[in-house]
Amino acid sequence: MNPLNLHDSYSCPVCRLGQIAALPLMDAMACNLCQQIFEVNLEKQQIKMPSRQPALIWNWNGKHWDSARLEGVELGWGYVFAAIALVLLPPSLIGLVILIHPPTPDTPLAWLPYVWASLGFIAHLAIVGWLVIEFYQFPLGLWFRSLPQQLRQQRIRNL
Ligand SMILES: [Zn+2]
Structure with missing residues (x-):
């Protein structure tokens, strides 16, 4: 366990390749690779990336950064259930209707309810x-954007 402090450097939670270290005279850290600036909160053991609204926050657990979360947003089970319901409910309702009132085979548009159900499922998914x-992919996007920079550094290191 090593608490977050301003004297050590840590792996960058955005590009995961660079090192973030404290900026002189500031409660902030910067990455030497992707140049992201982070506000440091030693009390809460977390850093915040304010260059995006809502800001992204990482908590230091003594060994590594916890996965990023948006400031003021808690992703609880409620969201998971809501997401599952959003995906499964409309197609199952349509499916239920098909079950109760099966379309007469060999009539025009008999296929429509089935296609409608699958489309509903795909759209909500x-x-x-x-x-x-x-x-979740936002840091990944940043990572890709910092890729040319990383390659350049790699080449310099290999020279
Ligand atoms: Zn970085």
Whole structure:
């Protein structure tokens, strides 16, 4: 266990390759690779990336950073259940209707309820997927953007 302090350097939670170290005379840390600036809160043992609204926060657990979360947003089980309900409820409702009133086979548009149910499922799954990506993949996007920089540093190191 090593508490977060301003004298050590830590692996960067955004690019995961650089090191973040304290900036002189400031309660802030900066990454030597992706140049991200983080506000440091020693009391809460966390750093905040304010360059994005809502800000991203990482907690230091003594060994590594916990996964990022958005400031003021708690992703509890309520959200998980809501997401599952959003994906499963509409197609199951349609499915229920199909079960109760099966479309007469060999009539035009007999296939429509089935397609409708699958489309509903796919559409809602896409919405939830997009939200999850928006929430979790953000650091990954930054990581990709810092890739050219990382390669350049790698080349310098190999020379
Ligand atoms: Zn970095």
